[in-house]
Amino acid sequence: MNFKKSLMTLAVGSLLASSTLYAETAYVSNEKDDTISIIDLDTMAVTDTIEVGERPRGIILSKDYSKLYICASDSDTVQVMDLATNSIIKELPSGEDPEQFALHPNNRHLYVSNEDDALVTIVDTETSEVLAQIDVGVEPEGMAVSPDGTMAVNTSETTNMVHWIDTEKHELVDNTLVDQRPRHVEFSKDSKLLWASAEIGATVSVIDTATRQIIKKITFEIKGVHKDKVQPVGVKLSDDGRYAFVALGPANHVAVVNAKTYEVEDYILVGRRVWHMTFHEDQGLLLATNGISGDVSVIDVNKMKAIKTIKVGRYPWGVVVKP
Amino acid sequence: MFINNHRKNAIAITLTALLGSSHAYSEVEVNISYLQQEIDYGPVLSNILPEPEDAGFQGARLAIKDSNTTGRFLKHKYQLQDFTSADPQALIDKAKAQYEAGIRYFVVNTDAQTLGKFTDALGKEALIFNAGSSADELRLHTCDANLFHTIPSRAMLTDALAQWLKAKRLQKIFMITGATPDDKAFSRAFKRSSKRFGLSIVKEKDWSFDTDLRRTAQSEMPLFTQHRDYDVVFVADERGDFGEYVLYNTWLPRPVVGTQGLTPVAWHRVVEQYGAAQLQSRFEKNTKRWMNSKDYSAWAAVRSVAEAVTRTQTNDAETNKAYIKSDKFQLAGFKGRKLDFRSWNGQLRQTIPLVHPRSLVSMSPQDGFLHPTNELDTLGFDRKETDCTDTNK
Numbered sequence: 001m002n003f004k005k006s007l008m009t010l011a012v013g014s015l016l017a018s019s020t021l022y023a024e025t026a027y028v029s030n031e032k033d034d035t036i037s038i039i040d041l042d043t044m045a046v047t048d049t050i051e052v053g054e055r056p057r058g059i060i061l062s063k064d065y066s067k068l069y070i071c072a073s074d075s076d077t078v079q080v081m082d083l084a085t086n087s088i089i090k091e092l093p094s095g096e097d098p099e100q101f102a103l104h105p106n107n108r109h110l111y112v113s114n115e116d117d118a119l120v121t122i123v124d125t126e127t128s129e130v131l132a133q134i135d136v137g138v139e140p141e142g143m144a145v146s147p148d149g150t151m152a153v154n155t156s157e158t159t160n161m162v163h164w165i166d167t168e169k170h171e172l173v174d175n176t177l178v179d180q181r182p183r184h185v186e187f188s189k190d191s192k193l194l195w196a197s198a199e200i201g202a203t204v205s206v207i208d209t210a211t212r213q214i215i216k217k218i219t220f221e222i223k224g225v226h227k228d229k230v231q232p233v234g235v236k237l238s239d240d241g242r243y244a245f246v247a248l249g250p251a252n253h254v255a256v257v258n259a260k261t262y263e264v265e266d267y268i269l270v271g272r273r274v275w276h277m278t279f280h281e282d283q284g285l286l287l288a289t290n291g292i293s294g295d296v297s298v299i300d301v302n303k304m305k306a307i308k309t310i311k312v313g314r315y316p317w318g319v320v321v322k323p
Numbered sequence: 324m325f326i327n328n329h330r331k332n333a334i335a336i337t338l339t340a341l342l343g344s345s346h347a348y349s350e351v352e353v354n355i356s357y358l359q360q361e362i363d364y365g366p367v368l369s370n371i372l373p374e375p376e377d378a379g380f381q382g383a384r385l386a387i388k389d390s391n392t393t394g395r396f397l398k399h400k401y402q403l404q405d406f407t408s409a410d411p412q413a414l415i416d417k418a419k420a421q422y423e424a425g426i427r428y429f430v431v432n433t434d435a436q437t438l439g440k441f442t443d444a445l446g447k448e449a450l451i452f453n454a455g456s457s458a459d460e461l462r463l464h465t466c467d468a469n470l471f472h473t474i475p476s477r478a479m480l481t482d483a484l485a486q487w488l489k490a491k492r493l494q495k496i497f498m499i500t501g502a503t504p505d506d507k508a509f510s511r512a513f514k515r516s517s518k519r520f521g522l523s524i525v526k527e528k529d530w531s532f533d534t535d536l537r538r539t540a541q542s543e544m545p546l547f548t549q550h551r552d553y554d555v556v557f558v559a560d561e562r563g564d565f566g567e568y569v570l571y572n573t574w575l576p577r578p579v580v581g582t583q584g585l586t587p588v589a590w591h592r593v594v595e596q597y598g599a600a601q602l603q604s605r606f607e608k609n610t611k612r613w614m615n616s617k618d619y620s621a622w623a624a625v626r627s628v629a630e631a632v633t634r635t636q637t638n639d640a641e642t643n644k645a646y647i648k649s650d651k652f653q654l655a656g657f658k659g660r661k662l663d664f665r666s667w668n669g670q671l672r673q674t675i676p677l678v679h680p681r682s683l684v685s686m687s688p689q690d691g692f693l694h695p696t697n698e699l700d701t702l703g704f705d706r707k708e709t710d711c712t713d714t715n716k
């Protein structure tokens with residue numbers, strides 16, 4: 001009951017604060033349903049399910065929130081969904097089996113990891129032109145572009161490296177060896193640090209962007225969960241620099257890491273096989289996709305607790321929020 | 324078209340970038356030998372879907388390819404030298420010559436008897452990976468410090484199956500054993516597993532018929548499996564002689580498990596979780612066929628060597644042997660857990676998929692089967708069951 005009340009307050013609060021009439025909307029890719037679930041974050045309910053290409057995994061929003069980019073892995077394409085009409089308006093050449101991608105701050109260059117081909121493809125989203133393809137390690141997965149726009153990084157799951165790509169020259173400049181099966185990378189807001197999760201290594205490495213050396217390796221331990229089931233995947237840093245949230249896969253928990261001391265402060269119980277996460281606009285809520293339970297956990301960041309579970313499609317993978 | 328052009332440019336750029344990399348790596352060349360024994364299992368009744376002849380080799384080849392992609396960034400180069408023969412002595416001679424020529428890493432896909440000869444024939448520096456024989460004796464009594472097993476033992480397979488049966492409360496077993504020594508070994512392993520997990524074998528029968536079951540399974544098999552009650556039929560028929568004909572032909576309508584029906588395996592096409600889908604599609608792209616347990620075992624062997632070299636930055640056999648045996652070693656094997664080797668007998672710990680031809684049914688260890696140090700050690704021989712210790716010769 002209490003929670004319902006606070007939700008109402010939240011909803012009312014966000015309505016008052018919002019300059020538009022639209023509520024915040026979450027988009028979730030369902031890997032095994034070939035669909036995107038659309039969630040209204042005021043009512044916390046799925047309002048629509050859109051059919052997209054095969055095996056949708058990574059999804060991101062354009063910087064102006066007008067478009068959703070979707071890695072349709074088995075269709076070997078990146079689809080562009082217009083968010084005014086919720087329809088696919090374009091397909092970008094992505095290289096084979098696109099899994100994750102990142103959009104450069106210029107809102108134009110898309111960096112796509114091609115999992116089957118050990119490549120990173122850079123696509124111009126306006127002209128649909130492939131600007132470059134860069135050879136990286138086996139099974140490229142995680143992609144990120146630094147907020148200052150100078151550096152793109154990719155992780156290769158079987159090669160176990162973080163590959164550093166110069167965004168101006170479109171070339172590989174360095175490699176950092178990390179633990180087994182690096183899945184996801186996330187830059188700090190000031191571009192100085194890179195957080196990289198290693199699913200099988202069960203660690204998150206914090207890497208100094210200037211030297212490209214690991215400065216800290218974070219490990220996790222949850223009571224009652226075998227250490228081998230602790231498999232970090234998604235990482236999300238709060239804008240205020242206080243927290244890093246780490247989704248721990250089959251451990252069914254999200255770790256709360258102090259982003260300054262690198263101490264793990266808490267573990268939040270969520271659904272089964274939690275992978276990727278996103279904040280809603282004021283970062284009071286964190287959404288996490290649970291692949292096996294087929295739902296999204298809504299975490300209250302102040303309480304550090306999951307307050308709601310929203311059923312979506314089969315094997316939800318990525319999640320983004322449009323303010 | 325323009326993708327290709329760009330790709331070429333990109334490669335040129337990548338190479339220069341590597342040279343300019345801020346991390347200095349020295350060049351390391353790693354030669355790995357793959358030796359395969361052609362084994363004639365004799366004529367079988369169920370010869371409709373034969374096993375591929377290059378099972379094992381293609382796994383090793385893919386692992387070399389994967390490792391070279393990684394190696395490119397570290398200046399590490401992996402090469403595979405493969406040799407296949409039906410004659411065990413020819414394989415031993417080849418291995419000896421290769422050892423003398425400086426090769427230290429051997430992936431061996433042979434039967435247990437031939438494998439046993441390798442440890443004596445090769446010098447102490449050799450690392451020998453058994454990727455072909457599931458023989459339990461090799462895990463119980465052969466404790467050579469330079470012998471590793473990437474293929475699961477029969478005991479691991481039958482433990483995986485028995486845990487599932489126990490979890491499903493399918494406890495009364497009707498057991499059928501084929502005529503070959505391998506079949507008998509598989510049944511022995513299953514008997515041990517039944518005892519371990521509290522199943523009861525209510526009837527044991529040996530298969531000795533020599534009719535063509537493709538024609539007569541419907542009339543022969545019901546009579547053969549006639550018994551007052553059982554929950555499940557266990558079949559030990561490793562080469563696939565008669566086992567396929569047990570399904571749907573039993574006296575009582577019961578599931579079939581073992582070498583046919585629900586089968587414990589190291590690997591199968593239906594395994595696709597934990598990133599396995601990517602490994603499967605890489606394999607299929609290269610070979611135009613599905614990856615099987617032998618392929619996986621050879622893949623894991625080569626990847627284990629490469630994983631060690633990646634971390635130690637050397638091809639020195641002793642250094643890498645020590646690394647593989649250390650608790651730092653971990654192999655990402657697409658099986659939901661990190662994999663490593665048991666310190667007492669060199670067996671690769673791994674989850675065991677239970678499959679039928681078109682789907683994954685379960686993965687063992689099953690929930691609730693606990694172990695004081697590692698749940699994966701509820702599968703196969705634990706430390707105290709073997710003659711081996713951590714400080715092997």
